[in-house]
Amino acid sequence: MRCDSARADEQRDGPSSGPDASGSNPPRSNRPRGGPAATLAVASIATALVLVVFTVPLTTLTSASEALGAGPGEQAWILSAMSVGAASALLGSGAIGDDYGRRRTFVAGTVVLAMASVLGALAPSALVLIVARIVQGLGGGVILACGLGLIGQAYPGPALGHAAGVWAAALGAGVAVGPILSAGLDRLGGWSLPYWLSALAAAGLAAAAQAFLTESQAADRRCVDVAGTLLLGFGMAAFLAGLTESRTGWDQPSVYVLLIGAVLLLAGFVVVERRVAGPMLDLSLFGRPDFVGATLAALASGAGVLSIMSLIPMILQRAMGVGAMTGAIVLLAWSATSAVTAFAARWIRASPTALMIGGLVACAAGQLAVYGLSADSSVLRVVPGMLLAGAANGVLNAALGWQAVASVPADRSAMGSGANNTARYLGSATGLTICAVLVTHGGAASGIAGLLSGWNMAVLVSASFSLLGALGVYLATAREQFREHRGPGDRAS
Template sequence: MADTVGWGTAQARFVLATTILGSGMAMLDSTIVNVALPRIGVELGASVSGLQWILDGYLLALASLILVAGSLGDRYGRRRVFTFGVIWFGAASLLCGLAPTTELLVAARVLQGVGGALLTPGSLAILQSAFAREDRARAIGAWSGLTGVAAAVGPLLGGLLVQAWSWRLAFLVNLPVAVLCVWLARRHVPESRDEQVTGHPNIGESVLGALGLAGVTAALVEAPGRGLDALVVAAGVTGVAALVAFVVVQRRGRDPLVPPVLFRNRTFVLANALTFLMYAALGGVLVLMVLQLQVSLGYPPTLAGLAGLPITVIMLLASARSGRLAQKVGPRAQLVIGPVVVGVGMLLLRGAEPGASYLTGVLPGVTVFGAGLALVVAPVTATVLAAAPDRFAGVASGVNNAVARTGSLVAVAVLPAVAGLTGSAYTDPAALTAGWQTALLVCAVASAAGGLLALGTDNGVLSPSQPAPPHSCPVDGPPAHRAAR
């Protein structure tokens, strides 16, 4: 591995800029599309199910392949896989921008998700391997804050692009960003890989995981409209069977895609459980909020995007500081308090209903929402990576990203039905508002529950001075890490 990069150097700034551009592009795309959904639905004649697949096609490919993508980076070079992912993502974005039908747009979104899977874990793995240990939490804090800004600014940018010309610009805007990101990566990012790994990644395990998520997602999305017909039941049964097989293979295989040793660390498990619940809640709220603002409150796309500006500002100002605070005093308090604050913000957003003003119905909720995100995003990411051995940086990042995307995937698949939104109900302000308020309550409970789980995490996991435990594992196993507590 190349020498580590010190914080404050020119190379450190370039490494950060590259990873932020890459992951920020993927993050931006996941939120910018939300604002474009009403216009896409009108132009392409999409139903609620069609809109769900436009979102879930991307999330499905991302969540399914992100684990093997992290492993590919560890084996073949983190910079190399990251760069290839950026190129793939840019090409798929072009296809999305040219898609003439809902079906072709969904197919292009699946391809875009493949590119996102290749580049997303690479961003964090590059930071984890490139920066000195004492600077990693700070670097991840800066990365979290600025990529979080990309996610938050997505609705605003999406609104501007949709009103300027078409929803297609929401995809085409990725092309110049991808070109710049590839140029920076090739010039300034050091290559790194896990020198201990041998052989080839097990693609069969990835296929099982992808089949499992695809089957379960298809059943959840289509069941409200189709009922429990033969296709829905077959998809659900196939998906569950594939996921069970995936878990069995992981536990018994000699070279598993996800080393079971990672899950012997309680902090790693709890931090990922928190990630799942919080990102499920977050994904559900962000998708429905732009619909609620445009359909029920009559906001044009630009103002619907601008409504979330406080989240952008708070994330920009506070996330890096949040990462440094977690490094200094330990992450547990922020992991507990942050999701609860996010849940409170969601409850306040129940006031965003027809007739409400922005100052009373929207602003209090998004402000509290943003404060909670700033508290928790950087610390939970740093905690997951610190709880895993350094040699598994790519895999650990892949697991955490897969968990986050699966949370969003499940929320987009399940939440509309839970909230009573099927068919074309999203075009009816009264039905949408009732569903919006129900969804917010469900998401607030899920987020707060994630905070309670964090009570069991190790508060010293980010300490650079913690001694490494002895290597007590079998000679052909992975090196031991901090014991689970």
């Protein structure tokens, strides 16, 4: 059932084109502006900016904490707050973008990111900075969901694979540039300077998006699923908040209250989505092997390689006495390599499913290569494993960007992007929590020996996540591939 506002918009903009030859309603696009190349450029640059903003605390946490008097619990929240906001917004903003305009929603996300960055720069206390980081995550989630959705509309068919590689390269570029840029700006003008630069960049992207992006939306617009949006948003926020609180100890009542509340909210979300006429997430998609495979791969990517590689600068600093800038530079072995191979993945002649399985297995091999660190290990000891994991992660990101859009109906590209990125953020938050707890509480030994013992356990756990993800993708898609390869006579029998 369509909303009254949807019918009013159709009277103003003209009727939709109706069902295509396949019987489905094609997405509606209007107001041609900069063309596909402009869409790819703006969406990719914005994606890189979101990742730059995400990594700001990795190298500015110490100076920000000293300036704002943040304790261990507040520091954990500063690191994780943007994930809470992003995971809460991704799926809902993708559905809203599909129904009410991906460009319009994308622009709103850049404005929110700019305003939140200003709030972060002016933050007088750790609490205000945490709130600003959560709102930055809300804006960033909108950008990620609708940016890839816009790319999916601009590059239909086989061209999507190439465009998804560029988008995935932007992910790696943001992670590569962010920590080094933030560390340099911190030294130049203090911890708040990266937030001011983020605000200016986001404002510029809002203007560029308004000028160059072509509006697109689903031909069959639905009412906003208010109940589903709120239940999922608060459920994800409660779950990630519970994980963040657990990093300072599982014996806190707040941890259990948040996690139990998250289970109840997410269960309510499933109930609502089964009953509402226009769900924000069509649960029937979980009957599609390609959608399930892409979701499992994104979840495993976050819980596996993203989690353990994000902790390498920390282990280098605490166990080997490496400085923050050096740690950020070493991280380039993973993040920069990921950007390069994501862009080059367009020349690999393989299906997205094969790329996801191969990428996860190779990521696991790279993760295992950083096992066995000691206090006497050279910084170069971690580089080969990071290079392998980075190369595999770039290919994996390109396949995920491709399959996230290709595994949903054509007019639901932003919803597909939101669902896939939600799985990635959920996996990352879960994996980071588990690995951080293992590192800080690993083994019976104390000091550096205990830290490294915990690190080795975290490496094994993260590699297990990657391998289980590869197995899950294979099992989810094997039956469908078997059906496709059976002959007509076999299918008839």
